[in-house]
Amino acid sequence: MESESKRKKESPNTAELAVTASFPDEVLEIVLSLLTSHRDRSSVSLVCKDWYRAERWSRTQVFIGNCYSVSPEILTRRFPNIRSVTLKGKPRFSDFNLVPPNWGADIHAWLVAFAVKYPFLEELRLKRMAVSDESLEFLASNFPNFKLLSLLSCDGFSTDGLAAIATHCKNLTELDIQENGIEDSSGSWLSCFPESFTSLEVLNFANLTSEVNTDALERLVSRCKSLKVLKVNKSISLEQLQRLLVRAPQLEELGTGSFLQDLTARPYADLESAFNNCKNIHTLSGLWEAVPLYLPALYNSCANLTFLNLSYTALQSGEFAKLVVHCPRLRRLWVLDTVEDKGLEAVGSNCPLLEELRVFPADPFDEEIIHGVTEEGFVAVSFGCRRLHYVLYFCRQMTNAAVATIVQNCPNFTHFRLCIMTPGLPDYLTNEPMDEAFGAVVKTCSKLQRLSVSGLLTDLTFEYIGKYAKNLETLSVAFAGRSDRGMQCVLEGCPKLRKLEIRDCPFGNEALLSGLEKYESMRSLWMSACNVTMNACRRLAKQMPRLNVEVMKEDGSDDSQADKVYIYRTVAGPRRDAPPSVLTL
């Protein structure tokens, strides 16, 4: 498809042009409907008016990375046939409480527009949006074909909203509720699925806490023969899990409940055989409060695992090592740093196919605990897992040399997110800044798309980034840099930069204004606790009308300073739903 459209684009010959001009729209639409990538579709729509028209009629999925970059009216006007919408709302730093409550990103206005223009809407995926129970009820009642709801890191709703979805969405295939600020008052929502309801394929309520009716859950699982993904919450015991597994041997992704229960010999054997019977499980998560005693029940299932998520399970290095020996096909691994370097060494030794590793801190705020992982664990993984390309690593110490070794072993990093948890911490062996570490990363990993830096960093890090990170799209910076020059290097040097988020850095007006023309090619810029003034923001807003420049003011702060600045491109103009603490300039 791509080559065909390319050939057509490149043909300057008039005879050929005449052919393409008479090409029936319907055929073009069918051809284009096979294009799924958003970027391809954007390119296609820019070719000529005919193609723009064909593309807009044939598009069924839309992805909006910033809900304020476009309005519901503009969206529905351009694309009449959308069945699947993905919307992202608040800036990412809202996950870390840096964005005031009531900031915005409310889904409701969108739903109202969709009810009129896309009554046949099937899928809605929301990330960092404000969602109310009222909105969920509205959704459940106005879209008869609705199939898929995925809410990640959203807030504002309660289990009542879920009850509405369960009650009214007769064709629901997927309900995926993850890491939301949800008011979890009761588990009765699960019992709202009618007895006649059988279409569910994905059910993920792992992050809810209330107890659900286990009989209702069992019956639901029994009658939904296409159920492929089941992730239950902590309230589900081992024994209950076993009963569920027996009813769903076709499961492909499983999130267990609490892995802590006094099991006698027979129930343990039942559990083990239930797991053995589920031959298609490739993703495993949950394992809340897992006790090493029962982990062997999983060993056989582990042989086929490609994704193991232990990020809520505090396993020590020994018991984790014993488990990981059974997971040779692992491609993605999420763990807590309780496994320590020894645990990661076991990963390096046993998981040669590993592509993604995320190590979360079990106790990020307690400095007395000196365990966790160090640079040694990371290095050990890099020696054993040469295909590693995605890493998120929280640690308390790091060295430049270690990072250099890591990227030498694994030059294919696309996502490198290193969080040395004490801000401004230097290389603990040499006491030097960590500039050379990130220099090594950007010099060696030419495919790097996403980078998060940490530790003591001077402007040199940013010089390196600007000079070498030519494919970088997302950069997160905190407590780093020396002067405006740092930020300028990045703005001038990274052609593909889309998202830049900065906090607590000495970058000021000169840096901010140096990116004047750049920001329209980016999705957004976040700067908080930096050195930026209101006047500079006003100047920016004045010169760039297609950018929204929003400043979040904190109580009692200096009026001339811009504490938190969020700048993004938009075709929708300044937004009208900002709370009083957010000034749009």
Place this chain on the structure above:
Amino acid sequence: MEKSGLNLKATELRLGLPGSESPERGSDKNGNAAVILSLKSFVGSGAKRVFCDATDADAKWVFSVSEAAAGRLFSPRGGGSSNNNNNNHGKVHVGSDSGLGGPVLEDGNGACVAAQSPKPVMMVQDKKSHEIAPSKAQVVGWPPIRSYRKNTMSSQSSKNDDDSEAKLGLGCLYVKVSMDGAPYLRKVDLKTYSSYIDLSSALEKMFSCFTIGQCSSHNVPSRDGLSESRLMDLLHGSEYVLTYEDKDGDWMLVGDVPWEMFTDSCRRLRIMKSSDAIGLAPRAMEKCKNRN
């Protein structure tokens, strides 16, 4: 670096402006105030930040801490009761040039105090000069962990106040370890060790001038518990002994009960001078006898 184990020099607070060599401390009242400041301690959620390009020619950024947050700043031991006032306008420099390598604290008098952190940064717990409690003051939104995850982790661990020393979280069993004369506490997770030998060698590494001696090698006591003479042998063998506070609040010598029983009842560990520990022996004997 002296291998006395505590490495006081490395953890000393020094005076000096960021980027300059810190001069040797001359007039400090307390010559061996080994205090390490962690960046985590200086900013609370309401911290006011002011940028004074004018004051710092190198355009190093400075942010000042509001009075409330400054109250949580860790004060050097020698400061005495005037510390609160001094710290009201404490400024913190972050990201210094070579040499200092760590966060730099500017106290009310305008002098800069750098915290050297060549090793992982540790918090100093000094219960004596207690006006300012450092441990829980944090930078907002750092480390960058989603609220959901933070809430889940904290709800899985029991509340940790000053008196309850053992913290159970996510299947771990953290207990505080203090050593007489050492300026800081450590925490260990008892679940990571399977025997007294394990624990002993780990603690030895942490507090390298301490030896548990032969306490760990025979971990199963006889019916009568440890004989008095054997206990004396242990105590005479080393300068320090390892003791623990059990569920009842009694201080016991480590090693006199089976390992599992120990991890069950241990709430806090203390490396005590053996001269102070002599009095424990009879009590340990009593308890063993009572248990049997």
